[in-house]
Amino acid sequence: MQNRAFILKLFSAFALCFAWEIAGRVPISYAFPTFLESMSALMQMTADGRLFEAYAETLRPLIIGIAISAVVGIIVGLWVGLSQFFDWLFSPIFIVMQAAPLAALIPLLVLAYGIGLTSKVIVVCIMAMPVIVLNTSGAVKNTPESLKEMGISFLASRLSVISRIIIPAASPVIFAGLRLGISAGFIGAILAELKITPTGVGDIITYSRSIADYPSMYAAIFSIIVLSVLFLNLLDKVETLLFKGNERGYVSD
Amino acid sequence: MSQIKNVDEDLQNLEKPIAVSVDNISKNYGNVEALKDMSLKFPKGELTSLLGPSGCGKTTLLKIIAGLLEPSSGTVTVNNKRVTGPGTDRAFVFQDFALMPWASVLKNVSFGLEMRGVEKTEREGIAQNYIKEVGLQGFENSFPHELSGGMRQRVGLARALAVDADVLLMDEPFSAVDEQTRRKFQEDLLQLVESKNKTFIFVTHSIEEAVYVSDQIAILLPRPSRVSEIIRPSNFRAKGVDAIRRDSEYLDIVDDIWTSLRSYVE
Numbered sequence A: 001m002q003n004r005a006f007i008l009k010l011f012s013a014f015a016l017c018f019a020w021e022i023a024g025r026v027p028i029s030y031a032f033p034t035f036l037e038s039m040s041a042l043m044q045m046t047a048d049g050r051l052f053e054a055y056a057e058t059l060r061p062l063i064i065g066i067a068i069s070a071v072v073g074i075i076v077g078l079w080v081g082l083s084q085f086f087d088w089l090f091s092p093i094f095i096v097m098q099a100a101p102l103a104a105l106i107p108l109l110v111l112a113y114g115i116g117l118t119s120k121v122i123v124v125c126i127m128a129m130p131v132i133v134l135n136t137s138g139a140v141k142n143t144p145e146s147l148k149e150m151g152i153s154f155l156a157s158r159l160s161v162i163s164r165i166i167i168p169a170a171s172p173v174i175f176a177g178l179r180l181g182i183s184a185g186f187i188g189a190i191l192a193e194l195k196i197t198p199t200g201v202g203d204i205i206t207y208s209r210s211i212a213d214y215p216s217m218y219a220a221i222f223s224i225i226v227l228s229v230l231f232l233n234l235l236d237k238v239e240t241l242l243f244k245g246n247e248r249g250y251v252s253d
Numbered sequence B: 001m002s003q004i005k006n007v008d009e010d011l012q013n014l015e016k017p018i019a020v021s022v023d024n025i026s027k028n029y030g031n032v033e034a035l036k037d038m039s040l041k042f043p044k045g046e047l048t049s050l051l052g053p054s055g056c057g058k059t060t061l062l063k064i065i066a067g068l069l070e071p072s073s074g075t076v077t078v079n080n081k082r083v084t085g086p087g088t089d090r091a092f093v094f095q096d097f098a099l100m101p102w103a104s105v106l107k108n109v110s111f112g113l114e115m116r117g118v119e120k121t122e123r124e125g126i127a128q129n130y131i132k133e134v135g136l137q138g139f140e141n142s143f144p145h146e147l148s149g150g151m152r153q154r155v156g157l158a159r160a161l162a163v164d165a166d167v168l169l170m171d172e173p174f175s176a177v178d179e180q181t182r183r184k185f186q187e188d189l190l191q192l193v194e195s196k197n198k199t200f201i202f203v204t205h206s207i208e209e210a211v212y213v214s215d216q217i218a219i220l221l222p223r224p225s226r227v228s229e230i231i232r233p234s235n236f237r238a239k240g241v242d243a244i245r246r247d248s249e250y251l252d253i254v255d256d257i258w259t260s261l262r263s264y265v266e
Helices: A002-025 A035-047 A050-082 A084-099 A102-113 A117-141 A145-153 A158-195 A200-210 A214-242 A244-248 B007-013 B058-066 B105-109 B111-115 B120-133 B149-162 B179-195 B207-213 B248-264
Strands: B018-029 B032-043 B047-051 B073-078 B090-093 B167-171 B199-204 B216-221 B226-231
Touching: A002 A035, A035 A050, A035 A214, A050 A084, A050 A117, A050 A158, A050 A200, A050 A214, A084 A117, A102 A117, A102 A158, A117 A158, A145 A158, A145 B090, A158 A200, A158 A214, A200 A214, B018 B058, B018 B199, B032 B058, B032 B073, B032 B199, B032 B216, B032 B226, B047 B058, B047 B207, B058 B073, B058 B090, B058 B167, B058 B199, B090 B149, B105 B111, B105 B120, B105 B149, B111 B120, B111 B149, B120 B149, B149 B179, B179 B199, B179 B207, B199 B207, B207 B248, B216 B248, B226 B248
Parallel strands: B047 B199, B047 B216, B090 B167, B167 B199
Antiparallel strands: B018 B032, B018 B073, B216 B226
């Protein structure tokens, strides 16, 4: 069963790469390289170390931003979910953050925080945090009433009700929020590098496009997608490690 | 012959000590009166049913006794101690089982003990015993979604029994299980009442179920919520579980209750 799932995933990835190769060979656009061209560009970038230098630069705002978003996002989300007062106080901020046209706001951020790391971290956070907060608070609010009553009637303290019932009950949706938030954070990190100062992977993309080296440009994009998929898989592992019951499905009745 | 008596006369005839006493309880939600000046006594070691049409406040009353809801006025005392919240003297069995889906049967059953600070090997040993007692031996490491509805409620029952509370509060515990399982549960419940020296307070909307399992049935009526009568079946319990449903007293009581409730059911 496990094996079959893996084979299917592999097949799906292969089908995608094959379609890419065909699309590049047709070609659908002069600026769209084939899969194999992109891969050889990727090999080359890996071999001469350019890719690693780029990621050393890109991962910094990305990791810092995602870490802040995850920790602050979950804490604020719990808080908002548990208290109506904080719901009214904080929810609007995150709804506005989520709806804001970020690309248009980046010049403002640059004016306020300069072109350095701070601005880029903020961009990652604006992308990642709202969905984490909103998912967490929504899940907490939707904890089944009878489970909370069960905890209280069996003498669980307020803290135990939160840690032993509300958080585990909310964890599948919290993790769904983390997954969405982290993918958005990856987009934010690249967006920051394209819009603020071209560094890291964003630099490879911008530079390669400007000299019409499309295989390198797509190789950079491909690498960031692969990294984000690997990261999300790692998150799945963390989830099953922390909350063993989650993979077993849910009893709804 | 049914044994319907009025409330006062009935309580005077009781020799058993009172385990739970509800005195002049009112509960308002805004302008809505859910319970109004309700008083009721629950004798020790007996099973008392709260029976009535929907909206009569039976679950509200049970949750007030559990300490999950606060009454607007009036007091509840359990073993002469006034209830101010949930306590070690009461355990609750939920209508929808309220099992933690992420935890194994063993973890679910030992949850109450864990919250009381019982150390791990000890609480798992106790939980193991009660899992065996409710007939779920071998399912300790199963998860709730792997069990049938009836088995899930057995887990809920084991969890309530494990904390060894004097009073068991059951909120329509068999309403979410199928008819055949329910009959088995009712028979098991009779045995439980007999073998454990515990006081059971049992909310149900089924007349037959109430008459079948109860030592005392409190009929609650809505608008305003009140205890309309208390019925103590006398004879058929001793005749054995198989004879009860054919006993004439049993049938009479079921009929009488339906006659008095009929006009309240929409």
